[in-house]
Amino acid sequence: MSTPKRDTAAEQLSEFAKNHEESEDTITTTWGVPLPEKDASLTVGYHGPILLQDYNLIDELAHFTRERIPERVVHAKGAGAFGYFEVTHDITRYTAAKVFSEVNKKTPIAVRFSQVAGELGYPDTIRDIRGFAIKFYTEDGIWDLVGNNAPIFFIKDCALFPSFIHVVKRNPVTHMRPDYDMFWDMVTLRPETTHTCLMFFSDRGIPANYRQMHGYGTNTFAFVNAHGEFFYCKFHYRSEQGIATLPPKDAQRIAGEDPDFHTRDLYNAIEKGNYPSWKFYVQIMTPEQAANNSYDPFDDTKVWLKADFPLIPVGRFVLNKNPKNYFAEIEQIGFDPAHLIPGIEPSPDRMLQGRLFAYGDTHRYRLGVNHLQLPVNSPFKANNFSRDGKGTLNNSAGAPNYHPNSFNGPKIDSRAKALSPVIPLKGDAKRIDSGDDDNFTQARLLYQRVMKEDERVRMVENMVTWLKPTTTILQERAIVMFSNVDDDLGRRLRAGLDTIQQINL
Template identity: 50%
Template sequence: MGNNNNNLTTSWGAPVGDNQNSITAGSRGPTLIQDVHLLEKLAHFNRERVPERVVHAKGAGAHGYFEVTNDVTKYTKADFLSEVGKRTPLFIRFSTVAGENGSADTVRDPRGFAVKFYTEEGNYDIVGNNTPIFFIRDAIKFPDFIHTQKRHPQTHLKNPTAVWDFWSLSPESLHQVTYLMGDRGIPATFRHMHGFGSHTFKWTNKDGDGVWIKYHFKTEQGVKNLHPDVATKIAGENPDYHTEDLFNAIENKDFPAWKLYVQIMPLEDANTYRFDPFDVTKTWSQKDYPLIEVGRMVLDRNPENYFAEVEQATFSPGTLVPGVDVSPDKMLQGRLFAYHDAHRYRVGANHQALPINRPRTDVKNYQRDGQMRFDDNGKGSVYYEPNSYNGPTESPENKQASFPVSGIAESVAYDHNDHYTQAGDLYRLMSKEEQDRIVQTIVNEMTPVEKEEIKVRQIGHFYKADPDFGTRIAKGLGLEVPQEVK
């Protein structure tokens, strides 16, 4: 007996009931570990390349410090934010997303923006991008999305048809697509772009009170971008342009800096805000939740060895410290598993012990052995818990903050499906010249798409965001806006 129909199946041949929504406890999660299809997809996806990163393969890094400039202790008990003037050493890695380790720096692509703070309470990672949003909002779609950004299995060429087919069938991508196709889709350098935590996180203070937050790193160098023609020229002449620029700036003591701000939302607002605040394809209006200054990040030291520091650096949004908790964002919930798992596969079970990843505080736990265990492996100390030998024990005051969950465990989509308002707002914020450029860029990017139905479907999304936007793209592609959309 074989599977003669076209049903999607797991790797063990069982039919899949839902490939769009992970199983959560109620509509706002958290994600349940019983979703074996999700776990299998993410675990398999992390093992599809050896040995470079599956995504963000090419990057550049630098050391620096973070200095607190504003008192935020009423919002969080995180030790590294505990007093104005406090400095914490850090390491940052900038990257492109889709290309391989040898690809060009100046391609149109989001840029990874990953910061590791070596705090006195252990490491804390903010693993974001230079965009405040993302293409999808559920981790179960991530392997499929990244496959569209990679190479065709037969031709081994990039495949615009796959890219736009997926985007046109995933309207939640429209906001990020509009951002990516605009001027900020090709930053001039890593120094001249903002960074974002993208997801919603939770800060908890010493009294156990919490708020939802979003991180914004604002470049002090100003935002600068490259015209596509210039970017293409540089890609051919100096594909390592951004890597070189960052290294030289620091070598010449022109230290790049960013101001860190947060948006803060009261917990109860999450139930009434006009967009789902846990949907990573949406932003919070800064009119509703203004930016609050936190501190300043300065990069002042280059790596001594690229492989040891940049290539072996491992980041995860699950590398948390007391005072910082996660949110029910379904994309974030999947990343909490996938990133640590990717590092265990790519670098090894003991990746956290490498010098670039090792916390500046003592590590005390009962993890032992594993490949490449290069420290004393706990010597002869007690190796289980609980024990009668004064081994390290838990500290209940450092538990993650509790939050209520309810509902039926099932694959649930987000409640809010307005994927057009924010993308349209972004287009309308652009100057006439910026609008001309984004229309031309999208027309150029969509022209090679093989199927007309994909182009027409995507034109419909642009039209719903803004009629002028969709109409101009349709005209550039020699097509009509579909009548049913009008």
């Protein structure tokens, strides 16, 4: 067995030292000029002021004060790694996407795990949904599958996303989080949150690490095959390490002892050659099935029941490489659900529709207009008519920057054109609040049929922990909401809160 590597500078920097024993590298300025002195600024005498002409000093200070970029507005704390996706089963009857074109085909990938609500320095082991985003570097360009570790989400219309994020972030007056009043107020006013709340407060709300979590595309997507046939689909990735979660007390202790617990675990596992892997599956629904399904297949607060839409095996992915520069490769990675490739399409899922706009927009703000030219975000080739702007690296090899042109500029792709679906749309344009569209049937299935008794007990304890700091009115509203899942759940919550009140008296 190889010596376990450590995640500290001693290990990482001694490797550098070993590789540079004979090095004759000299320090240079950022513009490459050899530096005569590093330990002293240029002053007039011993106590004199520093001269403006110490330009290297000014350059370094100016670079330092610009070291941070805005953190992600959500999913700020995370960790990532690189690896490959391999096709194990033929699904070309459903999609012509090149990434799935033949069994054994491998595609390089990048993955970023994250938590939703905390900031960049937040402890890893808090109760939250975890992000699980995959970037596929395919022959047909970048495909970003920006998923979570839950198959469903709290709300179903992107119009409510900013509000939902506000209630899990800091209270703008007190600057504290979690703010239990904001959370329970919104959650109980939108009972569509019930199903995801059950998952959020279950054991899965605090994963033991990023390697032992399943992942899901969460939103509904679509496939188009080589004959132009159209299918709706959901993506699932199942951990080959199994699932592991942390008891809340341990999670709390670890949050204090090692806030980067999940980040450290992922980095060290990969350094030691213990490469995490996941099996990749799809669920498929035909447009006819979608039209006649008993629940809305484009509602991301609902799962597609596996009994009706079984998991179809597709492939497997492995993470076998750590980033060499966290900032360059993970902080600057930008995932975008609108980055789809021929053979994969969006669906009318209202959350996905909002996401198609939001990610590119936030990247242009967070990373700049040319973020897709950064190596970690860049496709293998990109020929288009966009030019210039901050951070430009490429110029499409000097091709014409206008279309049409008479100088052999890039042409449209007939295969991509053939795969563009014809989408029949009908209906009156109006705002339809879908918030009361059967919010409890699937939550009931989860509570009554899927959860075991000990899991129910722990979930109620976790809910009570979050309910006890809020007001009696909101506690009562939550009890009513969860009683719609099962009277027994409502009773248990009331009993849990009563016990706490008695202890406090």
